[in-house]
Amino acid sequence: MTKVTLNVNGETRTASVPPEMTLLRLLREEFGLTGAKLGCDVGDCGACTVIVDGKTVNSCLMLAPQADGRDVLTVEGLATMERLHPIQKAFEEKGSLQCGFCGPGVIMSAKALLDENPDPSVLEIRDALAGNLCRCTGYSKMIEAIQDVARGDNRQPVGESA
């Protein structure tokens, strides 16, 4: 077993895991963070997308030991006790998620995109989501919601809006 210590959503966490355990399984099975999903386990679908040191990765393609010492942000780390993250709010208001299984991954991709590029074009948004397969929505309402956030329509958190 290998001991790994990493920062997950701002908290230091430690686990002793088999060396071949993926980051995805570490998050889901050891830390109980089931937001990231296992959809294909080979990096095609993006349902397991999380942000490691500021960059999106497929957590099914990263070994837990590789995440040792790194900062990991999962979908559970976006909201606060008071409010939804603007992307979460926009996705809710636009009805951007249907079955929702791809949602956490898509939202993490959107977050990483907007962190780097606050005003993306539609093509840039499409490019940023190309690693997140969705079968329900045709991506349209996701793209609209991300544009809303970029435009600032949704900068105001839900809990504080009038």
Added chain:
Amino acid sequence: MKRRGRGIACMWYPIGFTVAANPSAAVVKINEDGTATLLTGTVETGQGSLTILAQIVAEELGIATDDVHVVSADTDTTPMDTGAIASRTTYVTGNAARLAAEKAKGILFEVAAPLLQVKADQLEVCDRKIQVKGFPQRHIDIGDVADRARGVNGQPPIGSATFNPATVALDPETGQGKPFATYVYATQIAEVDVDDETGEVEVLRIVASHDCGTPINPMLVEGQVEGGISMGVGFALEEEILFDASGRQVNSNLTNYIMPTSLDMPEVVVEIVDSYDPTGPFGAKGVGEPTCVSTAAAILNAIHDAVGVRVTSLPATAEKVYAGIKAKRAQEAKQITAG
């Protein structure tokens, strides 16, 4: 060179099972504060059906969507439902839910009638109130009535109902009969660019006009249409399970089974046509499956319009389109030589 083309396709599609009974049952419980709980055996599989059902119950009770909580998909606690299949939830389960709400509402009307000094059939609901038809100023808060129904009349307002679409069996010889209660209709128009040197097809835009009867929730209808179109784009151009000579799949993963990514989807414009079906809940029919029906046909017609090639087998991969273009050129060259 890229060649632009446009193609149109329309379709019709039924709601519910073919003749076979496909009933739904529903239970509506009005709480003491005038909010309500719906029990349904259907399953939320992503379409937003639970929200649609909440809206239908809310409409019947004159309350808001948020006032209705939906309990679903548990064989111990929810009544029989044929399930999330055949684009039937809004129409069939929706009718059952509306009828159940109507029955529960009837109990409230019985309680409210003496208070408002009218007969029950002179009452209606509006904005969380029970009021006298034609005299909206004579009203009582629905919560007060519900609480009184329980606490004074001892008759908690609970309604249950079932619905099964009306059909007539088909004649076994001729197939004549009434297999479905109702149908929806739609047209989609696709605009494409075809690269005439490679056969690559880029779908630029799809305009879709869909009938779903009354759109109970236009946002969710749009979501269904947009999603159905993405499935249609894959069906048209990319997706196919392939087998080797011994009958084993060769592309059983998402690397090699090609479905549309966000980069492969065109701009999608959704219109909902004015329509009302008196047999549906508040005029609604349904929208789930029909959204993916005409997309491939529209795209294939657009390819034909662009390069004059009729691809007759799906998916119309770039290779197939290119083979068509080559064959057409060879044919034209032959005609020129012959002429």
Added chain:
Amino acid sequence: MEKKPAAVVEREARVETRDVVEMLRAPAAAPLVPLPLEVLVPEARQQTPAVRQRATRPDCRLHGLGQTKYIDDMYLPGMLYAKIKRAGIASARILSVDTKEAEAMPGVVAVITGRDVPVNSFGPSLKDQPVLADERVFHAGDGVAAVAAVTEQIAAEAIEKIKVEYEPIRPVLDPFESLKLETPGLHAPNPNIYGHKVIKKGDVAKGFAESYRIFEGSYRTQMVEHVPLEPHASIATWDPNGRLTIYSTLGRITLGRADISRTLGVPMSRIRIIATIVGGNFGGKNEITTEPVVALLAKKSGRPVKCTFTRPEEFASSTTRHPLVMDYKTGVSREGRILARQIRLVLDGGAYCSWSETTLGKACILSAGPYQIDNLYAEAFVVYTNKTMTGAMRGFGAPQVCFAYESQMDDIATALNIDPLEIRMLNALKEGSLSPTSQKLHSVVVRETLLQAAQRFGWNGNGARS
């Protein structure tokens, strides 16, 4: 190579020296996940009247927070993980299944084969599908045995140690070969053509005789997978009263319960099915798959058992969309009005019937298109092959026939030099039109959708090409 990784040696030692119960790993206490417990409700949810509001979905909020609990996100104390051994051969007789080596593996708790299934057949119309194949393999995705183990990893390695001896039978992969009389019945005594439908209206011969021109075309479609992002999954757990609870990705729980009751031989009153939120269906989750398997493994092991499909299983071991071969013959007047149409559809049903009957019926009825056709003859067949089973998929044959009738419609328009929009307006069903089954139709808006789409698209009516 002989050398085992140290990690394997270490873990095998642990499994061998400890009681299996100790190996069960409950997730560590869930970390604090900040959740906005009271956020404002968007206005559309608070409005009356409720209908026509763009009301948001409470489940969508949970999805976005990563808080929706899909089956694979659930864990029950003591839960085991199941894997199903797949045949990997399209057509064969099963001579023997040897599970000894798998059973002996440290961490393996229960193993079952098709012979352990009380009633090994189910299906929405024909009961031709086994839970796990016992005598005969009908397609490569058939399950032949299943293992429950303390980890998914051990279960996956255990199924590789199950040895199955097959007597291969030449597979039938082409629906037209299946149609031939001399082809042996795949599901004998059932014939290979297991469904047939006819719609007859008016007099096609007369209609063709009166036609200005007759168009013929043949169209084909492919086998398609639903690709729900969430793979099929279920968890089974029994209580000491012999009551079974199954958490499942089923989209139809009441009919699913009937199939589970039948295959397990357990009365419905003792079965509870809970389908939380399904991560995509599209018709692919309308039948039981893993449910009886986990129920039997849970019974044998006395523990809750979960099974989640891998993505390859999702393709090979769940239903798919029917491939169709569609022959269309259509007679039209000089103005482009359809006077007669004759259609033949052949559906490749794959290994099992599943929802073929519904698909056959809908495809046949809808094959005429949304058009007024007085003289119609449509005939449809569905046949068995040794490919992946087909079943319900968004549209039940409609996307296939729409591709055919709308392709031919454009060919007719081109040949007669009529704009594609115009020819459709001319033929479209109207309020009160009689359908192919002579049903009087109401709330018909074909022409309205044509005009609305054309206007929004900017279709300018010059589509006619000479």
Added chain:
Amino acid sequence: MRAFDVFTAKDSRHAVALLAEHAATSKVKVLAGGTDLLADLKFASASHAPDVVVDISRIEDLRSIAVTGDGLSIGALVTHTEIMRSPLIRDMFPAMVNAAHTIGAVQTRNLGTLGGNLVTAVPSVDSGPTLVALDALVTVLGPAGRRQMPLAEFFVGPRKTALKPDELLLEILIPTTSLGKPTCFLKFGLRKGQALALVNVAASFWVDRARNAFVAPRIALGAVAPKVVHASTAEAYLEGRAIAPEAMVEAGRLAVGDAKPISDFRASAEYRRDLVAVLTRRALEGAYELAKAKQSEK
């Protein structure tokens, strides 16, 4: 995934030492970005699975992008995202940026490395054609020290390289003679996002301004042979020839003869051959556009 041991290398020497230590007795795999390796191992059979994985993803000395006296050096662990964002590469070789952009999606490009992509050596390797067209060299480190070879020779066959089990790919070097050489990369896949190449092509040449002729033309073809290959016949035809549309068409036609595509479930050999002709011509056109743009900048 089957169990294996993971050893984390601190630097490239340590990695080679770990490889040398374990390669003799165990099946060893090297983990860089992991996007190919872990995907392969998820459903790997017992015979295919490794016992030991040497994790090189933390090595810091293989991450630089720099111009040295020998040319442009790119560390093996530079990710596709880093290539796309490198101002140096953007400026000198937009084709490399384009090639990197066609690999997988954002998530895979963030993890996946140039070295990993090359070592995987699938015939459709998207990083391959541009670098082969630029006459890139690779440096590998083994127990006996460093050695350098042309990338074209590093590729041996499908999923096969000249790398020995105890060797590590260190860097990719685009020689000084190729710096700034106008190059165009084109890929044809079955869809736009996350596509695998049916054919990918890179074309590169200098322009003899006086004669407006091709100088040192290079055309590299991917996915149409067991490994990335030069379209040698086409290259020879173009050398010194006046730049003209007809010459590019002819080069495309000749490149078809240099390709040895196979038919598989993705496409037929015939279609791939047709694509080679079109993409080669278009890549030459693209490189020429770039050359002209560079010229007008000056």
